[in-house]
Amino acid sequence: MQKWRREVKGTMYPALRLLMPNVDRGRLYNMKEVMLGRSYLEVMGIPKDSEDGQALVKFNLPGKSTVSDKAAGDFPRVLYEIVRSRSTVTESKVSIKKINEMLDNFARDHDKSEQRPIIREWVETLTAEEHMWLAKIILKQMKLGVSEQTILEAFHPDARELFTVNADLRTLCEKLYSVSFRLNNTSISVATAFKPQLSKMGNYTTLTHIDEWMGQLGCKEFWIETKLDGERMQIHIDNGQWRYYSRKGTNYTQDYGPDPTRGSLTPFIHNSINAHVKRCILDGELVVYDPASDALVPFGNLKTVGRKSFNPMNEHEPHPYFVAFDILQMDNVSLAEKPLHRRYEVLQSIIDPIPGRIAIIDQLRGTSSAQALHAFHAAIEAGQEGIIVKNPESRYVPNSRTMDWTKVKAEYVEGVSEHPDVVVVGGYYGTGNRANKISKFLVAIRDTPKQDEVVDPERPKLLTFARVGSGASYKELDAMTQRFPWKRFDDKRVPSWLAIGKEKPEMILDPYTKVDGVDSAIVLELKAAEITPADDYSCGYSLRFPRIMKSKIGYYFRYSL
Structure with a gap:
């Protein structure tokens, strides 16, 4: 970095965005390994069914070709070996500027x-x-062996502090143009994404003592909000120009609308903001509203409806709905240091809610744990994720989790989440340390026969239901996979006992096969937030946030699921 400053003398943004691509908000590739691999195969004229073609497309399967097994699970390394055996380019002649131009073009043309x-x-x-x-x-x-924090510290003494508030590399490089320049303060600013304040995770016990917790924070009254099933979103308004940033700083402005004439949301809500307000930052949750049912629908629909262009005729179709719960800046006045109750008053004064388009979160005032418990159960019964309890005296602290905001969700609480038993029918290889090893499972449930349908009681049909990998240690995963006869999945030869959906595994496991006289079935007890409709699985449903709680290996499952 010293050499760059000494010889290049310009902003280090072109270099930093290459070193830290996961925090570079200026380029969105929307590209996964398989898609990138297929593109390379087409350009290089490599048949998809050849050994190297299969090695690139199925990069995480071991032993696919001449590519070393050590590279399995590491797509960039597999690509390197395949290109190296064919390329005539042996000397690097491109500059950082040229590399950035290449990546800009690639990100621009989807x-x-x-x-x-x-x-x-x-x-x-x-x-x-x-x-x-x-x-x-x-x-x-990237996997450079150094953390982003280390890179930021090497770049500038104030870089970590500024990046905590304004998660934008370009802004970082512009403000910290010289090592000798030091910041007097870091603050939230309009048109620049920041890392929002988050809620600390609580559980049922937290709710039973919430009055004591809040008392320790110095507040006699606390506020209760419903935890909505959506995506955290900040809206920046700057003299008629709108910007939308996700929790991670991803820019969704093109989807939701940079001005009142474009996008799936801005044209419908721009008039809800008080005309006297020229610049502001709103923090809230972006959800999906369905006019037909007059209800919110699952979060998974948000990306689909968010990309629909402005069309007044879409009024009766599901569409984005912004629920604001905070305001951080109005015109040139920062509100982050103001207490929450004051910020909420400002929020109410500048937004005129539009049903189904924009609203302000409802606040339930409480003083006892009984009120918090009642609100929690009411939220679960209404199909919401849970609740958030807030200290009305709290300041807004970007990139923090404190007890001032505490959330309790159904999946954190015993007795209010789903606990289905499922059987493993497929597997997926992992990457990195789990390369060459199965790390996730495709699980299924037993089909319910139709009336008068003849069913083999020894091999009842199974319907795919979910994909799960979290909750089990590496040791437990190995114990569940190493002793059984896994086979490569062939979607042209799906066994009669399995109904497959759009989600297809890399490996398949027949739970009816016996190993040493015992069924090779792996039955898992899962824990999940809820069961939701899903087109990817043959049963028509799936699980939100599934985790493995218990496993039963070689378990006789035919009549238990």
Whole structure:
């Protein structure tokens, strides 16, 4: 970095965004390994069914070709080995500026036909090692062996503090242009994404003592909000220009609308903001509202409805709905240091709610644990995720989790979440330390036969239901996978006992096969927030946030699911 400052003398933004692609909000690739691999195969003329073609598309399966098993699960490394065996480019001749131009073009053109010429240029000008690093950047898998915090500290003494508030690399580099320049303060500013204040996780016991907790924080009254099933979103309004940033700082402005004439939300809510307010920052939850049922629908629909263009005729279709719960700046006045109850008053004074489009979160005032418990159960019964309890005297602290905001969700509380038993029918190989090893499972439930349908009682049909991997240790995963006869899944030869959906496994396990006289069935007890409709699984439903609680290996499951 010292050499860059000494010889290049310009902003370090071009270099930092290559070192830290996972926090670079200026480029969205929307690209996964398989899609990138297929694009390379087309450009390089490698048949998909060839050994190297399969190695690239199924990069996480061991032993696919001449590619070393050590590279399995590491797509950039697999790509490196395949390009190296074919490329005639042996010397690097591209600059950082050129690399950034290449990536800008690639991020800008999401159409497959437009990306092929870009990748063709890469193949003609880049070395195999440069292809590997480009893939790491696009997939945001740098793995440099140093943390982002270490890079920021090496860049500037104030970089970590500023990045905590304004999670934008370009702004960081512009403000900290010189090591000799020191910040007097870091503050939230309009048009720059920041890391929002988050809620500390609580449980049922927390609610039973919430009055004591809040008393320790110095407040006699606490506020209760419903935890909505949506995506955290901050809206920045700057003299008629709107910006939308997610919790991680991803810019969704093009989806929801940069001005009142474009997008799926701004055209419908711009008039709800008091005309005297020229600049402000709103914090809230973006959910999906369905006019037909007059209800909120699951969060999974948000990306679909968010990308629909402005069309007044879409009034009766599901659409984005912003629920504001905080305001951090109004015109040139920062409100983050003001107590929550004051910020809420300002919020109410500038927003005129529009049903189904924009609202202000309802506040229930409480003084006892009984009120918090009642609100929690009411939220669960209404199909919501849970509640958030807030200290009305609290200040807004970006990138923090404190007891001032405490959330309790159904999945954290015994007795109010789903606990289904399922059987493992498929598996997926992991990456990194889990390369060459099955790390996630496709699980199923037993089908309910139709009336007069003849069913084999020894091999009842199974319907796929969910994909799960969290909750089990590596040791437990190995114990559940190593002793059984896993086979490669072939979607042209699906066994009669299994109904498969859009979600297809990499490996398949027949739970009716016996190993040493015992069923090779792995039955899992899962814990999840809720059961929701899902097109990807043959049963038509799936689980939100599933976790493995218990496993039963070789368990006789035919009549238990």
